[in-house]
Amino acid sequence: MNKNYPKIGIRPIIDGRRRGIRESLEETTMTMAKNVAAFYSDHLRYPDGSPVQCVISDTCIGGVKEAANCAVKFERENVGLSLSVTPCWCYGSETMDMNPLIPKAVWGFNGTERPGAVYLAAVLAAHNQKGLPAFGIYGHDIQDIGDTHIPEDVEEKLLRFARAGLAVALMRGKSYLAIGSVCMGIGGSMVNPDFLQEYLGMRTEYVDCSEIIRRIQQEIYDKEEYRKAIEWVEKNCKPNELPDHNPENIRRSRGQKDADWEYVVKMTIIMRDLMTGNQKLDEMGFGEEAMGHNAIAGGFQGQRQWTDFLPNGDFSEALLNTSFDWNGIRAPFPFATENDHLNAISMLFGNLLTHTAQIFADVRTYWSPESIERVSGWKPEGVLKDGAIHLINSGACTLDATGEQTKDGKPAMKPHWEINEQEVEAMLKATKWGPSSLEYFRGGGYSSKLLSKGGMPVTMCRLNLVKGVGPVLQIAEGWTATFPDEVFAIIDKRTDKTWPSTFFVPRLTGKGRFADVYSVMNYWGANHGAISYGHIGADLITLASALSIPVNMHNVEESKIFRPSAWASFGSDNEGSDYRACAAYGPLYK
Helix, strand or coil, X not given: CCCCCCXXXXXXXXXXXXXXXXXXXXXXXHHHHHHHXXXXXXXXXXXXXXXXXXXXXXXXXXXXXXXHHHHHHHHHCCEEXXXXXXXXXXXXXXXXXXXXXXXXXXXECCCCCXXXXXXXXXXXXXXXXXXXXXXXXXXXXXXCCCCCCCCHHHHHHHHXXXXXXXXXXXXXXXXXXXXXXXXXXCHHHCCCHHXXXXXXXCEEEEECCHHHHHHHHCCCCCHHHHHHHHHHHHHHCHHHECXXXXXXXXXXXXXXXXXXHHHHXXXXXXXXXXXXXXXXXXXXXXXXXXXXXXXXXXXECCCXXXXXXCCCCHHHHHHHCCCEECCEXXXXXXXXXXCCHHHHHHHHHHHXXXXXXXXXXXXXXXXXXXXXXXXXXXXCCHHHCCCEEEEECCCCCCHHHHCCEEECCEXXXXXXXXXXXXXXXXXXXXXXXXXXXXXXXXXCCEEEECECCCCCEEEEEEEEEECCCEEEEEEEEEEEECCCHHHHHHHHCCCCCCCXXXXXXXXXXXXXXXXXXXXXXHHCCCCEEEEEECCCHHHHHHHHHHCCCCEEECCCCHHHCCCCHHHHHHCCCHHHHHHHHHHHHCCCCC
């Protein structure tokens, strides 16, 4: 990825009246801006782990000329979102950010000495009147003028806006790489370039699966890296092979299985090169191939035309989505099984908000407590008393999903810069590699077999495209859960024994889509879901509003919902106003 990351622009807004008023506020206003910039750099990171950078206007902004000067600087400095801050009254439309392509927020200081809140209300009204939605931030408690402390409730909104705004800015200008085409008639794999362009500012890049075959046959990959990778696989993956459960008459020989390992390792290297490029290829004389496709997310068709005669993509997809490989610990690549670009973008949302690996899974089975007891003889208790949703897919799950990373002594999935080598070893040991079911995948391959540890807070989300509505986002916060070993063994044997499992228990509200676990499964809009570590539903709602994507299902507390102030003008019901506002404003890049 291009490391010229977008910056946060801070706009100190001031009362333009000189000969006393402006002069008395200069230091206070600029200090407010500097404090927010320092706060952001201390609390936010880019995808590579480096601190987020902020750009502050050269002067306080008291009128249109200074606003224009600031806009020029922000354009030059690659500012991707802007925050205006003020402790006082200022001139609304003369000082506001007029760039229609970047997310905007305004923090009006809650103090009685100067009317920062009056400016906040006035400038938000101007934003709304001009059709430039902005997030309004206003502290709950009054502060004294000159107080440099940022209240906790203001901090929460500052971070929520910035995380969402940075996600918007990081997607802009990047690509989704579709390797192959439609997979088995799955709607999400019908890649929609208009959605990606108009809502996310992203290109769609298409590469036929034959390009992987060409690069393997013509050896267009780093052979030194390949040797390193295959040695790593020999040490860390082959010893963890599961027994071959295929019928004896169709089992592949040891030689064929070893050849499969070699093939899927080459596939993985090539898929990554297709996404991000590889300078080594230029040194080999392949300048075009070396550039890659500037992809921030991607997907692989796989089934069926590929998997009917070649090893499947399970290993490649699992490793790309994981926070490490043979080159060591590194950022994961959001990469979709079955080229489901809507789930890939859902994973991308979670990744950009948390910088953690994302779980790709089928939202496969609702296990009611009655069904669990009938099948296993064990009566569910604790977190499983209302049942669970079994998230399981054809072996393409990130190894981070094992839960072998720890945070505060509990299972977790962390940003790659917080992961240590001991955790990598634990994830590898907790992952088995099953020879793929040849009745499904005639070309062979290997699937990642793991069971996610229980007790991790997670959020499942999914983008869907609906004719007549456009994109909509579903969100479900909850936790991972585990069964007693003997109970899981019974459940596991009822499906493919080589596939990874995560059991998800959503937080219930007792009404609507979250009346019970069955309802969450029943109202889920597609066969796939993207699962992120942490309860990030509120951040997803803020991000969706910045992109004019309505949320049609969530279990986030109402008090945590943070959307642009204009949404309040579209009705008092949160879900209805969200739909109406998103329809009125439309996609960001239309």
